[in-house]
Structure formats: structure tokens, C-alpha cells
Amino acid sequence: MITGIKGFNDILPGEVERWQHIEDTARRVFSLYGFSEIRIPILEKTELFRRSIGDTTDIVEKEMYSFVDKGENAVTMRPEGTASVMRSYIEHKLYAQDPVAKLYYMGPMFRYERPQKGRYRQFHQIGAEVTGVTDPKVDAQVLTMLCHYFAELGLTEPTLQINSLGCPECRPAYRQALIDFLRERLDSLCEDCKRRYQTNPLRALDCKSAHCKEATASAPAMLDSLCAGCDDHFTATRRHLERAGTAYSINNRMVRGLDYYTRTTFELVTGLLGAQSAVAAGGRYDGLISDLGGPAIPGIGFAMGVERIALLLGDQHFVGRPDLFIAALGEEAQDEAFRLMCGLQRNGVAVEMDYEGKSLKSQMRRSDKFNARFTLIIGGDELAKGAAVLKAMDTGVQVEVPLTPEEVAARIT
Ligand code: ATP
Ligand code: MG
Numbered sequence: 001m002i003t004g005i006k007g008f009n010d011i012l013p014g015e016v017e018r019w020q021h022i023e024d025t026a027r028r029v030f031s032l033y034g035f036s037e038i039r040i041p042i043l044e045k046t047e048l049f050r051r052s053i054g055d056t057t058d059i060v061e062k063e064m065y066s067f068v069d070k071g072e073n074a075v076t077m078r079p080e081g082t083a084s085v086m087r088s089y090i091e092h093k094l095y096a097q098d099p100v101a102k103l104y105y106m107g108p109m110f111r112y113e114r115p116q117k118g119r120y121r122q123f124h125q126i127g128a129e130v131t132g133v134t135d136p137k138v139d140a141q142v143l144t145m146l147c148h149y150f151a152e153l154g155l156t157e158p159t160l161q162i163n164s165l166g167c168p169e170c171r172p173a174y175r176q177a178l179i180d181f182l183r184e185r186l187d188s189l190c191e192d193c194k195r196r197y198q199t200n201p202l203r204a205l206d207c208k209s210a211h212c213k214e215a216t217a218s219a220p221a222m223l224d225s226l227c228a229g230c231d232d233h234f235t236a237t238r239r240h241l242e243r244a245g246t247a248y249s250i251n252n253r254m255v256r257g258l259d260y261y262t263r264t265t266f267e268l269v270t271g272l273l274g275a276q277s278a279v280a281a282g283g284r285y286d287g288l289i290s291d292l293g294g295p296a297i298p299g300i301g302f303a304m305g306v307e308r309i310a311l312l313l314g315d316q317h318f319v320g321r322p323d324l325f326i327a328a329l330g331e332e333a334q335d336e337a338f339r340l341m342c343g344l345q346r347n348g349v350a351v352e353m354d355y356e357g358k359s360l361k362s363q364m365r366r367s368d369k370f371n372a373r374f375t376l377i378i379g380g381d382e383l384a385k386g387a388a389v390l391k392a393m394d395t396g397v398q399v400e401v402p403l404t405p406e407e408v409a410a411r412i413t
Helices: 016-032 046-053 058-063 082-091 136-152 171-183 191-196 210-215 228-244 306-313 331-346 360-370 380-385 405-412
Strands: 043-045 065-068 074-077 101-110 122-131 159-164 262-269 278-284 299-305 324-328 351-353 374-378 387-392 398-402
Touching (some): 016 306, 043 046, 046 058, 046 074, 082 122, 082 299, 136 159, 136 278, 159 228, 228 262, 324 360, 331 351, 331 374, 331 380, 331 405, 351 360, 380 387
Parallel strands (some): 324 374
Antiparallel strands (some): 101 122, 159 262, 262 278, 374 387, 387 398
């Protein structure tokens, strides 16, 4: 038997309905906020991710599915979506008509991580990006849409945490202060944080090791070192969130694992998935488009993990019921049922029948399994009359209907 690869999952019927619900809800909610879908390729030049996500991040250092293809090109299966969306935005000059773009995407991402509950090697993200606006109203709008989406799914559990990571004007001084702070505590840090405390000191604040958590408990916070511009931006973002009625808390230790973030950063956090606590995450990336060779246009966005949302939705039932199950006794009745079924399906009615012509008892068992809204039983008498009894399964109400697709459909819809 050939099995699938560890960390790469099948999404089977029964489960896939929950995924469709997650995706359909995103399309519906995002369209209320004026977002259009963009579809980006799975494979990109490795350089794109090195340059945008950053060489000293976990993703680029150890998690990327990179290889050299038959044409000697260094390529990578995308570990996230923002870099590709911005590459596309620049390449197709989407900004030429209007720098303001609201885009969303959904699809698989790939990271070489240790598979566990809520963490896989192929996983799926739904993400949204807004380019071309610096005004903090956009920050609040993006966060409000994200929270609206979770409310629409009936999930109140992941809560919004926000922070600011400053900008190229104020971050360098903070970074240096943090390096100085970490240097004094190097012995207490884990190997990773020790190694990268000069190249990427912020990661120490986000490290999952208990020693690092303890050693950095009194570390300086970016929020206390913001320049006037970033401070105003953060204050205004909070004011707009309050105006929008979007609940949040401040987490001044939140740093994101990608280098391109500036100013507003955020996570939707849950206590229900262990170490896999971030369900959605994102932030502003005002320098990314120009870093990738485009014009100086700001941006902000987020990505949500579909597997983690599906885990939070749990065993809720999303599998649909067919409208009708037709049971038929005898070959002639079977043929009639088949004709009727095809006609009804063309009329927009979801119909099931037993293709093999088994006993009535076994057909009714199948009908129970499908949990159809209506059943129709056709035998010799019904064939002769050209009519049969249609039973509404939830109410038990029975009516006699002529055996034509139009007549049956009229009583079902
Ligand atoms: P984590 O801290 O859990 O590793 P992250 O900071 O790497 O998350 P992002 O890169 O910001 O996550 O991606 C956004 C979202 O994508 C996460 O909040 C999570 O829901 C999901 N995600 C990220 N990596 C994985 C993975 N390996 N498997 C499943 N979902 C993932
Ligand atoms: Mg990660």
C-alpha cells in the first residue's frame, strides 16, 4: 500500500463540508468589504521569500520546501501568501490604475515543520491584503473584518491581540536596546535565541522555551519606544477599533515571525489548541512593496489557518441532506425511479436512490442513512396509477403526487 506523506493530509467527504463552509463564509464576508480574489501560483523563485520574509526567520532558515528544478532554477513551494500577492501586484502594475487594492486568496502553503495537531507540512491559509492606504482606519477595518468573519462562523473564542512593531525610524534604537538587554542574559536563552540575538533579537520575545520566556519577562517593549508617527498611528488604530465596536487587547510582546512587518501587528489567539495558539495573524508591511522592487506603497493584511479554524468548529454538522430519496420495487419501477431522478436533478432537486434494486428494507436503510427530507416509494400499484405517496420525513405529512419531475419538484421546493 502506498500511503500519503507525513504532514500532508487528505480532506475527506464529511470533513470537506466544514472546509467549504469556512471558505464560503470568507468569500461572503470579504465581499462585503470590497475584496476581490486573486489566485497566485504555488511555486515561486526562492529569492522572493528570502527577500520578503527575511533570511534569519524560522520560515526561511528551516521551514521552506526549496529545490532546484530541471532548469537549474532555485524555486520554493510558497510558505505563505503575502509575498506572492505583492510580487503579482508589482509585476502586473495593479497600482497603475489605483494603488488601493483589496485582495484575498485561499490555498495550500508548505512548511517543513514537525507535524502535530494544528501544525502540518501542507496547510491552508485564507488571507487578505489591502495596499495603498496608510490611514489607520484601514488597520481598524481589516481587523474588524477579521473579527466579523469569526463571529459569522459562530466562533467567539479566538480573541484579538494587537501590538506595534514601529518603523525603520524607531525600530533600530529599540532593537539595539533589546540586544543590550539580551546580551546580559545570554546564558539563560535557548540555543536558537543565543545564536540569533544579534541578527534577530525580536524573536527571543516570541520564543516558546520557558527559559527564554522567563529571561525576557522584563525586556523593553517596542510600544514604549515608538516614534511620534508610529505612536499616533497606534493610538488612532485603537480609537477606530473602538468606533467599529471591535474588541481587542494589547500584547506588547507579540512579534511576528516575518521581517516585513511594520507598525500594527496582530494575532487572533485561542487557548483551545495548545501551542498552536495563533489562528490568524498579520500586520502592516509598509516597506515590502518597495523592497520587492515596486513603488513606495504601504500595505496591511492577515492570513488565517484553515486547519485550526476547522478544529475550532469541531464536530458541527455541515453535511447537507438530499431533498428526496426514491425507493423502487421491481425492475420496471426502478427504471421509472431512475427516469424521475434524472428529471428532478435537472429541475434542481437533490435526489438519491439505490442503483442496485435491493429489497425494500435495505433501500429504506439507505434512505435513513441519507436522511433525505422526503421519500417516495414506487411499486407496481404506483406505476399503474402514475402517482405515488411523497412523505415529508420531518413532519410525517404524506401527499399523493403524479410521477413527473415537475409535479414532484413543485411539492419539494
Ligand atoms: P505559529 O506560531 O503557530 O508557528 P506562525 O506565526 O508561523 O504560527 P503565520 O506565518 O503568521 O503563523 O501564519 C498565519 C496562520 O497560518 C497561523 O496563525 C496558523 O493558523 C496558520 N499556520 C501557520 N503555520 C502552520 C502549519 N504548519 N500548519 C497549520 N497551520 C499553520
Ligand atoms: Mg510558524
